[in-house]
Amino acid sequence: MAMPQAATAPGPDSPGSELGDVIIEMKKVNKWYGTFHVLHDVDLQVRRGERIVICGPSGSGKSTLIRCLNQLEEHQQGEIVVDGVTLNAHMPRIDVVRREIGMVFQSFNLFPHLTALENCMLAPMKVRGLSREEAERIARTYLERVHIPEQAGKFPVQLSGGQQQRVAIARSLCMNPKIMLFDEATSALDPEMVNEVLDVMVSLAESGMTMLVVTHEMGFARRVADRVIFMDAGEIVESAPPSQFFANPQNERTRQFLGQILSGNRTPAPA
Amino acid sequence: MAYQFEFADVFAYWPELLRGALHTLVLSGLAMVIGMVVAVLGALGKTSGPRWLQWILDAYIEVIRNTPFLIQIFMIYFGLPAAGVRLSSETAALLALVVNVGAYGIEIIRAGIESISKGQIEAGKSLGLRPLQIFRYIILKPSIQAIYPSLTSQFILLMLNSSVCSAIAAGELTAAAGDIQSRNFRSFEVYFVVTCMYFAMSVLFWGAFAAIERAWLRKPSLR
Numbered sequence: 001m002a003m004p005q006a007a008t009a010p011g012p013d014s015p016g017s018e019l020g021d022v023i024i025e026m027k028k029v030n031k032w033y034g035t036f037h038v039l040h041d042v043d044l045q046v047r048r049g050e051r052i053v054i055c056g057p058s059g060s061g062k063s064t065l066i067r068c069l070n071q072l073e074e075h076q077q078g079e080i081v082v083d084g085v086t087l088n089a090h091m092p093r094i095d096v097v098r099r100e101i102g103m104v105f106q107s108f109n110l111f112p113h114l115t116a117l118e119n120c121m122l123a124p125m126k127v128r129g130l131s132r133e134e135a136e137r138i139a140r141t142y143l144e145r146v147h148i149p150e151q152a153g154k155f156p157v158q159l160s161g162g163q164q165q166r167v168a169i170a171r172s173l174c175m176n177p178k179i180m181l182f183d184e185a186t187s188a189l190d191p192e193m194v195n196e197v198l199d200v201m202v203s204l205a206e207s208g209m210t211m212l213v214v215t216h217e218m219g220f221a222r223r224v225a226d227r228v229i230f231m232d233a234g235e236i237v238e239s240a241p242p243s244q245f246f247a248n249p250q251n252e253r254t255r256q257f258l259g260q261i262l263s264g265n266r267t268p269a270p271a
Numbered sequence: 272m273a274y275q276f277e278f279a280d281v282f283a284y285w286p287e288l289l290r291g292a293l294h295t296l297v298l299s300g301l302a303m304v305i306g307m308v309v310a311v312l313g314a315l316g317k318t319s320g321p322r323w324l325q326w327i328l329d330a331y332i333e334v335i336r337n338t339p340f341l342i343q344i345f346m347i348y349f350g351l352p353a354a355g356v357r358l359s360s361e362t363a364a365l366l367a368l369v370v371n372v373g374a375y376g377i378e379i380i381r382a383g384i385e386s387i388s389k390g391q392i393e394a395g396k397s398l399g400l401r402p403l404q405i406f407r408y409i410i411l412k413p414s415i416q417a418i419y420p421s422l423t424s425q426f427i428l429l430m431l432n433s434s435v436c437s438a439i440a441a442g443e444l445t446a447a448a449g450d451i452q453s454r455n456f457r458s459f460e461v462y463f464v465v466t467c468m469y470f471a472m473s474v475l476f477w478g479a480f481a482a483i484e485r486a487w488l489r490k491p492s493l494r
Contacts, residue, residue: 072393099399109394113412122408123398168394175398 020048029078056231102172162193291447302368310376335374364441383414
């Protein structure tokens with residue numbers, strides 16, 4: 001094929017030498033929506049504790065990529081191994097893999113008929129089999145960690161977007177996941193609420209969580225990412241530590257994208 | 272010559288009327304509860320069951336919704352014995368009501384299920400919940416909330432429809448009324464009183480549905 005080769009995943013010389021073993025491995029992953037080739041020979045290796053920001057124009061496949069990791073989307077070719085388990089469509093117990101992978105969505109997706117607290121308690125009780133008391137204790141711990149313990153008894157419609165998204169993060173954390181996926185977690189928020197959610201994500205990143213974050217918040221990428229990945233047309237075009245990624249992008253498409261996004265970026269990079 | 276209303280002749284049969292009304296309440300209430308179970312399971316089958324099951328459910332729903340209720344009762348009461356199943360008129364009436372309300376209920380609840388956004392299901396999946404857990408803990412209650420008015424209207428219709436069961440002498444209110452007016456020849460007075468009793472029972476059921484909504488389905492409001 002005439003398509004340019006995707007940048008290879010970084011070797012052991014990549015930043016964050018304190019990182020652990022490989023927890024996610026994607027090899028030559030391909031996916032099509034009908035005839036639309038949404039993931040094209042994607043190779044990606046993520047190590048335990050690594051924080052990766054994925055950016056790129058809309059339709060570039062970045063959301064699809066992380067959604068393949070918990071098989072909300074199935075891939076048609078290639079291999080995906082998550083924490084030692086090779087994923088494929090129609091695995092009978094895909095739920096066993098999913099319970100170890102938290103996911104935060106653009107549209108929050110809190111359960112409207114449950115309070116914030118109950119949203120956080122449901123999976124620990126029904127999936128982990130914890131008692132109501134234990135689940136509640138954990139839920140309150142994480143609601144505190146996302147700075148909204150006082151909203152525990154409220155229903156999602158009674159919360160602001162920023163609060164809902166922080167509950168959604170707490171809900172995922174209550175499962176004590178090994179990996180957290182963020183799919184444009186701040187894109188649906190009013191500007192004044194973006195930072196309260198980003199702050200939670202930053203503190204989570206600092207705690208050593210393995211994170212894959214699809215976002216346009218380049219300030220966040222600069223601040224916490226070990227690696228920034230740029231995708232375009234279903235390919236990983238560039239993958240580099242943020243310092244290198246922003247100062248000296250190798251690929252023309254990356255330069256174009258950064259030119260567009262940084263000129264209009266509303267959140268300045270923190271010092 | 273003006274007609275002389277004679278309600279005293281009706282109230283002489285008050286105990287029979289009350290027994291008939293109680294019968295209607297029990298018959299309808301049971302049919303609602305069992306019909307609800309049929310509707311929920313059927314809707315689950317229609318939205319996520321195997322193809323063959325969906326086909327069977329479609330056939331069931333279309334047959335029931337496109338044939339008269341009276342004929343359905345006759346099929347169960349007079350038709351089933353030919354297949355070796357002999358039911359009492361009470362059991363046949365209950366079965367007919369359940370079969371009937373189940374078909375409408377499946378379609379109503381299916382509409383509720385389809386109103387749930389895909390994101391809800393994805394959130395459940397990503398938390399590691401299994402398909403039946405997602406249905407039970409995430410989809411079911413908001414679905415019922417969404418279609419509760421249609422569902423309760425259907426249940427009221429079921430209660431009113433139970434009067435058709437008098438055709439097989441199921442001993443409910445309309446059957447009792449027919450019995451009484453054949454003895455005292457006061458058909459207008461009897462049916463006037465029975466009309467009021469049906470209306471009162473409807474009010475009773477609406478009240479119960481509203482109480483259930485407040486207790487179990489209360490939608491959170493902005494505070």
